[in-house]
Amino acid sequence: MAAKKVLITGAAGNIGTELRARLKERYTLRLLDRRPIPEPQGQALVCDLGDLGGLEAACAGMDAVVHLAGNPGNSALWEVLMEDNIKGTYNLFEAARRQGVKRVVFASTNHVTGYYEREGIYTTPEMQERPDSLYGVSKAFGEDLGRFYVDEHGMGVICLRIGSFQPEEAVKQRRGDRILSTWLSPRDCAQLVWRGIEAEEVKFGIFYGISGNKRAYWEIENACRLLGYAPEDDAERFA
Amino acid sequence: MAAKKVLITGAAGNIGTELRARLKERYTLRLLDRRPIPEPQGQALVCDLGDLGGLEAACAGMDAVVHLAGNPGNSALWEVLMEDNIKGTYNLFEAARRQGVKRVVFASTNHVTGYYEREGIYTTPEMQERPDSLYGVSKAFGEDLGRFYVDEHGMGVICLRIGSFQPEEAVKQRRGDRILSTWLSPRDCAQLVWRGIEAEEVKFGIFYGISGNKRAYWEIENACRLLGYAPEDDAERFA
Numbered sequence: 001m002a003a004k005k006v007l008i009t010g011a012a013g014n015i016g017t018e019l020r021a022r023l024k025e026r027y028t029l030r031l032l033d034r035r036p037i038p039e040p041q042g043q044a045l046v047c048d049l050g051d052l053g054g055l056e057a058a059c060a061g062m063d064a065v066v067h068l069a070g071n072p073g074n075s076a077l078w079e080v081l082m083e084d085n086i087k088g089t090y091n092l093f094e095a096a097r098r099q100g101v102k103r104v105v106f107a108s109t110n111h112v113t114g115y116y117e118r119e120g121i122y123t124t125p126e127m128q129e130r131p132d133s134l135y136g137v138s139k140a141f142g143e144d145l146g147r148f149y150v151d152e153h154g155m156g157v158i159c160l161r162i163g164s165f166q167p168e169e170a171v172k173q174r175r176g177d178r179i180l181s182t183w184l185s186p187r188d189c190a191q192l193v194w195r196g197i198e199a200e201e202v203k204f205g206i207f208y209g210i211s212g213n214k215r216a217y218w219e220i221e222n223a224c225r226l227l228g229y230a231p232e233d234d235a236e237r238f239a
Numbered sequence: 240m241a242a243k244k245v246l247i248t249g250a251a252g253n254i255g256t257e258l259r260a261r262l263k264e265r266y267t268l269r270l271l272d273r274r275p276i277p278e279p280q281g282q283a284l285v286c287d288l289g290d291l292g293g294l295e296a297a298c299a300g301m302d303a304v305v306h307l308a309g310n311p312g313n314s315a316l317w318e319v320l321m322e323d324n325i326k327g328t329y330n331l332f333e334a335a336r337r338q339g340v341k342r343v344v345f346a347s348t349n350h351v352t353g354y355y356e357r358e359g360i361y362t363t364p365e366m367q368e369r370p371d372s373l374y375g376v377s378k379a380f381g382e383d384l385g386r387f388y389v390d391e392h393g394m395g396v397i398c399l400r401i402g403s404f405q406p407e408e409a410v411k412q413r414r415g416d417r418i419l420s421t422w423l424s425p426r427d428c429a430q431l432v433w434r435g436i437e438a439e440e441v442k443f444g445i446f447y448g449i450s451g452n453k454r455a456y457w458e459i460e461n462a463c464r465l466l467g468y469a470p471e472d473d474a475e476r477f478a
């Protein structure tokens with residue numbers, strides 16, 4: 001069976017750079033970023049999320065899209081979030097739909113429910129949104145939009161509320177202990193993404209993206225049960 | 240005690256026109272619309288939701304804002320929804336915050352969860368969003384944004400997922416029977432809004448806005464319990 005064709009947006013970013021290295025043998029990759037992508041694994045495109053036509057061309061022929069592009073700053077300004085995360089995510093979903101892409105893995109964030117964490121409340125994916133930033137609000141929008149594309153257009157959408165994506169070194173050299181709860185190792189991130197692509201029977205789902213951290217306060221049971229996620233890392237070994 | 244000062248946005252619209260007639264004795268009203276408001280009850284302002292400065296001026300000195308303005312079309316285009324419902328709602332919340340307004344009643348919609356209805360699923364306000372339109376997605380955004388303003392800025396926000404707001408005549412002359420389940424009479428709408436303004440101990444809540452319809456499939460128990468809502472109408476008498 002031929003490898004699936006997968007578009008990664010934001011491929012020049014921190015997560016994108018790790019993902020494309022880790023997924024290049026599993027999939028035929030097409031990479032997109034608004035910056036030139038250094039040492040691309042596969043076809044590389046420079047395209048902004050504001051360019052719907054460019055996104056359509058990028059989506060053509062793809063089996064799945066991993067949508068990492070967008071502004072990742074928890075203190076980003078509204079004007080930037082509007083363009084990159086709201087308009088940009090709409091353009092991405094719409095381009096994917098127009099090109100018949102069957103599956104999108106959407107990089108959401110733990111900040112969609114950040115106020116539970118601030119209040120010390122253990123959080124499951126079923127709980128209502130309590131964003132702790134406009135960034136979190138912009139990602140909640142992406143999740144709701146994804147749900148609409150599932151129900152209305154039959155797409156499959158997996159939302160990953162990514163925790164603290166960092167290499168091991170960052171956990172070792174940490175300043176505080178939050179990352180012991182929130183860490184997502186690069187290899188666990190790659191696993192979550194490919195399991196999200198492969199679990200075609202799951203039409204929509206919201207999953208926290210963290211490693212199997214002993215101190216976790218975000219539930220990953222549904223990722224294990226529905227996607228088959230079996231994390232290999234636990235930040236506790238750096239405690 | 241002096242009457243509270245309440246700003247109604249979208250005051251020239253269908254709901255706004257009924258509300259200002261029904262709330263004028265309870266509150267000192269300030270009315271805002273992008274169109275001139277015919278026969279205003281109180282101060283009338285012409286202002287577009289794109290005008291943050293104008294919204295700030297409108298919010299100055301207000302005890303509460305009832306935010307009805309926005310595009311109400313369930314088949315509205317994305318570009319319009321972006322401006323009116325996404326940017327516009329952000330501008331409204333931000334203007335209210337900057338002016339120290341303590342409470343916003345936000346006109347949301349049943350379309351935030353419209354796919355449950357399509358699948359015949361009884362819906363409660365705690366269930367996850369399943370919008371049946373981009374309009375529904377845009378209102379889900381407003382709810383999430385409201386939640387953020389509550390948690391981050393200490394505002395009080397009441398989201399009313401309005402059903403079918405219609406005069407009695409429309410129920411009598413109905414084509415289908417959906418409105419027997421989804422009707423919100425003008426007087427019940429006015430009651431929900433003022434109870435939302437008065438229930439200051441409720442910092443955030445999502446409530447379906449319908450009359451006490453026997454055939455309802457959206458739960459209003461939380462509105463009765465938390466806001467003291469006691470609907471006077473039931474579409475069943477027109478069945």
